[in-house]
Amino acid sequence: MKIAYLGKIQLSDVDLSYLHEAQHQSDITYIMEVCPRFLTGPAFNIKTIYPKSGLFKATDIYPEFSRLRDFIDLDKFYVLNTCGRLWMLKSLWTHLLLLLFLLRNKFDIIHLVWPPNIYEWILYVLKGKMLLTVHDPFPHSGLDTGIVKLRRKIAFRLIPHFIILNKAQREEFISFYHLDSRQVINSQLSCYTYLHTVAADDTKAGAPNSYILFAGKISPYKGLDYLLPAMEQVHQQQPDCRLVVAGGGKYHFDISRYETLDYIDIRNRFIPDMELVALIKNCAFMVCPYTDATQSGVIMSAFAFNKPVIATNVGGLPEMVKHNSYGLIIQEKDINALADNIIQLWTDKNRLQQFTEEIAKDYAHGDFSWHKIAEKISSNCYHNAQ
Numbered sequence: 402m403k404i405a406y407l408g409k410i411q412l413s414d415v416d417l418s419y420l421h422e423a424q425h426q427s428d429i430t431y432i433m434e435v436c437p438r439f440l441t442g443p444a445f446n447i448k449t450i451y452p453k454s455g456l457f458k459a460t461d462i463y464p465e466f467s468r469l470r471d472f473i474d475l476d477k478f479y480v481l482n483t484c485g486r487l488w489m490l491k492s493l494w495t496h497l498l499l500l501l502f503l504l505r506n507k508f509d510i511i512h513l514v515w516p517p518n519i520y521e522w523i524l525y526v527l528k529g530k531m532l533l534t535v536h537d538p539f540p541h542s543g544l545d546t547g548i549v550k551l552r553r554k555i556a557f558r559l560i561p562h563f564i565i566l567n568k569a570q571r572e573e574f575i576s577f578y579h580l581d582s583r584q585v586i587n588s589q590l591s592c593y594t595y596l597h598t599v600a601a602d603d604t605k606a607g608a609p610n611s612y613i614l615f616a617g618k619i620s621p622y623k624g625l626d627y628l629l630p631a632m633e634q635v636h637q638q639q640p641d642c643r644l645v646v647a648g649g650g651k652y653h654f655d656i657s658r659y660e661t662l663d664y665i666d667i668r669n670r671f672i673p674d675m676e677l678v679a680l681i682k683n684c685a686f687m688v689c690p691y692t693d694a695t696q697s698g699v700i701m702s703a704f705a706f707n708k709p710v711i712a713t714n715v716g717g718l719p720e721m722v723k724h725n726s727y728g729l730i731i732q733e734k735d736i737n738a739l740a741d742n743i744i745q746l747w748t749d750k751n752r753l754q755q756f757t758e759e760i761a762k763d764y765a766h767g768d769f770s771w772h773k774i775a776e777k778i779s780s781n782c783y784h785n786a787q
Contacts, residue, residue, distance in 0.1 A: 402783060404429045405508040407524075409515050412536065413485065414698055417595035420473045422771035427779050430508070431473065432499065433459070436483040436492065443698070444595050444758025450484045454491050456498050457482060472598050492520035500524055510783050516556035519548075525559055530762035532782055534564040534588075537695045538574040553578075564588045564782055566696045567717025569778060586782050589720070591771045592704035592764045596681075599674045606679040612666070613641040613743065614684035616677060618700045619669065624713065627736050629659045631690075634740035635747070636664050642747050644688075644723030647672045647680055664732050682707050686746055686753060692733050694718050704764050709756035711742050726759045 407431050408416035413433070440447040451462040459466045459478040469475065479502075482586075483495045500523055503511060511732040513533045517524060533556060540549055557563075557578040563585045565571055575582055596619055615628060625646065632644045645666045652669075659665050672680075681687070687703040687710045694716035694743045703710050704727070711732035712718040729746060731738045746753060 402506065402509045404510040404512055404783060405432050405503055405506075406512045407514065408433045408449075410435060410439045410442035410445055412514050413442040414486055414593045414595055414702070415536075415590060416590065416595045417444050417469070417473060417772060418619065418701075419775065421594055423775040423778065424474050424477070426775050427783060429512075430477040430479065432456075432479045432481055434481045434483070434746055435449050435463075435645075437485075437488050440569075441671065443593075443702075446671075446675065451480075451482050452484055452648075454483045454485070454488075454495050456480070456495065456502055462503055467777065468598060469735060472595065476683055488518055492518075494524070496521050496523050500526060502528060513560070516552045518552065522555075525555075526682075528559045529561065531560045532562045532564065533560045534566070536566065538565060538567075538570040539577075540697070550640050562586070562782065564778065567720050569717050569720065570695065586778075588774060588778060588782075589769065590698070590701050591769055592760075593701045594677050594705055594771065596702060596705045598675070599678045601679040601682055602673075602675040603679045603683070605676040606683040607643070607645070608744055609683045610685040612645050612684055613747070614647065614680055614687045615689075616647045616672065616680065616687065616702070618648050619652060620692050620719055621653045624733065625652070625656075626654045627692075628688060628690045629656065629665065631736045631739040631743065632659075632665055634736070635743050636662075638744055639747055640664070640744070645680060645684070645735070647677065677702070677707075681708055684708060686710060686728065687717065688739075688743065689713065689722075690733070690739055691715055691718065697721065704760050707757045707760045707764075709760065711739070711746060723759075727756055727763075729778075 404427055408431055410433055420429060423429055429669055435447060439665040440450060441566050457480055458588050459480045460475055462480060462482060481495055481499050483492045511527050511531045513531060548610060565574060565585055565587060566589055568587055571587060586601050635642050644663045647668045649670045660667055681703060687708055689697055689699055689710055689712040700721050710722050712722045712730055715733050719730050720760050722728045722730055729742050731742050
C-alpha cells in the first residue's frame with residue numbers, strides 16, 4: 402500500500418515526528434507545500450524561496466533539509482514549491498502537477514493534515530482515497546472566519562475518513578458535521594521527537610531549572626492575560642521563580658507593566674528551534690494556561706524532553722497531561738489557581754522528578770509513543786480507508 406502524506410510547514414513538528422516512526426511501518430511519501438505565505442514553521446525556517454514553481458525532491462531545492470537524512474526518508478520527501486507574484490493563481494497549476502504526480506504513482510491513500518485551501522480543491526478528484534487528520538475539530542477563538550468555515554464544510558462533506566486526536570471532542574465533532582461514527586478513528590499526539598535533531602543554543606536560555614516557560618504563538622486563547630498577573634502572586638512567595646514567555650504575536654491586552662518586571666522575560670518574536678530547544682531543556686516545567694483548546698503541540702514539545710506541564714481543563718489537554726502523572730490540570734481562567742499550582746510545583750522537586758519519569762516511560766516506549774500510534778494508524782486507518 403502506497404501513502405501520500407500531504408503535510409503543512411506549519412505542522413512540520415508533528416509531521417516529522419510521526420513520519421520518523423511511520424515510514425518504518427508503511428510506504429509513505431511526504432509532500433510539503435512551500436509558498437510565500439508559508440515559509441516558516443516549527444521545524445523549518447526558509448529565508449529565500451526557491452525561484453521556480455513545481456514539484457521537486459526536497460533536498461534538490463532546499464539543501465538545508467539534508468539535516469533530516471537520519472530522521473526521515475529523504476528519497477520520499479518532496480516539496481510543492483510555488484513562488485513569485487500571484488502565487489495563489491500559480492498554486493492552481495502546481496496543485497495540478499501534484500494531482501498528476503499522485504495519479505501517476507498510483508497512491509492508495511492520500512493522507513491530509515488540514516482541510517484543503519481553495520487552490521487545493523483540484524485534489525478532490527481523489528476524494529475517495531482521502532484521509533484527514535483533524536488537528537482542530539473546532540477552530541480556536543477568533544479564527545472561525547467565513548473562508549475557514551467554507552473549507553471545513555466542504556472537507557467534512559467530501560472526505561470519507563478522519564483521524565481525531567482527542568476523545569473529548571469526538572461526539573460533538575461527529576454530531577456537528579453529521580458524520581457516521583465509523584468514519585472517525587481516535588488517535589493522539591506523541592512527543593515532538595524531531596526536536597532531538599536540533600542543536601540547542603544554550604546562550605539563549607538561563608541556568609537549568611531557574612525559570613518556568615510559556616512557549617508558542619501569542620493568541621487570545623493562550624491565556625497569558627491570566628498567567629502574567631498570576632506570576633505577580635508567585636513572585637511574592639517565590640522571588641527566585643522567573644517566567645520566560647517565548648513567542649511572537651499581537652497581545653490583546655496591555656503588557657507594558659509586565660515588560661518592566663525583572664522576573665518576567667517577554668520574547669515577542671519568532672523563536673528559532675535552536676533557542677526553543679534550549680529554553681525547554683533548561684526550564685523547570687512549562688505552563689499552558691489556555692482558555693480553549695483542542696490538542697497542544699507545545700505540550701508535546703515539552704514531553705520531548707520529559708518536562709512536566711501545568712495545563713487547563715479544556716479540550717483534549719487533560720488527556721495529554723494526566724493530572725498528577727505528567728503535570729497538573731487546573732481550572733481555566735483562574736489566576737489564583739494558576740499561581741498556587743505554579744508555587745506548589747516549583748517548590749516540590751521530588752514531585753517534578755516523578756512527573757519527569759512518568760512522561761519518559763509512557764511517551765518514549767509506552768502506549769503514547771509514536772511507535773504505538775503509527776501501528777494503530779496503519780492497521781485501523783490506512784487499511785480501512787482503502
